[in-house]
Amino acid sequence: MVFRVTRRGLLGFAAAAATSVAADNAFAALRVPLARPGMQATPGKQAGVAARELHLINTHTDEKLKIVYWSEGRYLPDALTEIDRLMRDHRSGEVHEIDRALLDTLHAMKTKLDTSEAFHIISGYRSPSTNAQMRENNAGVAKKSYHMRGMAVDIRVPGRELSYLRNAALDIAAGGVGYYPRSDFIHVDVGPVRQWGMRSA
Numbered sequence: 001m002v003f004r005v006t007r008r009g010l011l012g013f014a015a016a017a018a019t020s021v022a023a024d025n026a027f028a029a030l031r032v033p034l035a036r037p038g039m040q041a042t043p044g045k046q047a048g049v050a051a052r053e054l055h056l057i058n059t060h061t062d063e064k065l066k067i068v069y070w071s072e073g074r075y076l077p078d079a080l081t082e083i084d085r086l087m088r089d090h091r092s093g094e095v096h097e098i099d100r101a102l103l104d105t106l107h108a109m110k111t112k113l114d115t116s117e118a119f120h121i122i123s124g125y126r127s128p129s130t131n132a133q134m135r136e137n138n139a140g141v142a143k144k145s146y147h148m149r150g151m152a153v154d155i156r157v158p159g160r161e162l163s164y165l166r167n168a169a170l171d172i173a174a175g176g177v178g179y180y181p182r183s184d185f186i187h188v189d190v191g192p193v194r195q196w197g198m199r200s201a
Contacts, residue, residue, distance in 0.1 A: 049073070052107045054083070055118040060090040064118070070107075075100055087124030087153065091133075096125040098150045101190040105174040106153070109188075112168045115157060122154040122185045123147060146176070152189035154180075162186060170195060 052070035057063070065086050069079040083103065088095040106119060126134070126147035135141045146152035157165060162179070165186050169177040178187030179197035 052104070054103065054106055054110070055116065056083070056086055057118045057120050058086050058090065058124075059120050059122055066118070069103060084125075084150075087121055087150075089125050089127045089130050091130045092127045094125070094127045096127075096150045098125065098153075099190055101174065102151055102153060102188070105169075105172060105188060105190060106155075108172050108174070109165065109168045112171065113157070113160065113164060115160065117157050117159060119153075119155045119157060122156065124153050125150050146189040146191050151191060152176075152187060154185045154187050156185045166198075 051068045051072075053066065053068045055066040057065075063086050065082055067079045067082060069076055069083060080098075080100075080103075084095050084098050087098050110119070124147070126145060128148055131141065131143075131145050131148050135143065155165065156162065162181055162184060166177060166179045169186060169188050173193050174188075175190040175193060176187065177195045179195075180186065181197075
């Protein structure tokens, strides 16, 4: 079979290629540099980059927080303290440092989703005793859950399809992503990159 290459065909191919490149560039523009788990920021590094803000609601206590946690190349201690408190173990009241990489992952998701809506926090930090109690009622709760290290969060964004959140988290690939459509939340952590529950999509 002989294929004829016409000028119109070449122009069409060029236009399609340009569109693809533009889309890739647009996606790249949404990427946010992520901290590594446990990493501390160097003051002055990345100065001039847009500030990072999060809008969070604790679904158990109804506490709300809209706050800039990173600006001019550094994490803001007072803001981090407020975030740690909002994402505390609501059962025991215990507060634990939330990993900066997890906050950056949430911010990257917010940027990718292009939303100003709040992330509803179903579960943030989880104390060892709370995790043990939950395991008694649910075999799916991990014995060494990243929640106990402040490295995981279960979230939803009302008004947004849960699958959109899942896909944003998968695209960012900062760690683990679990999909729980029946319970209406996704799990995001900054452990090894992996995924589960996707067959329910």
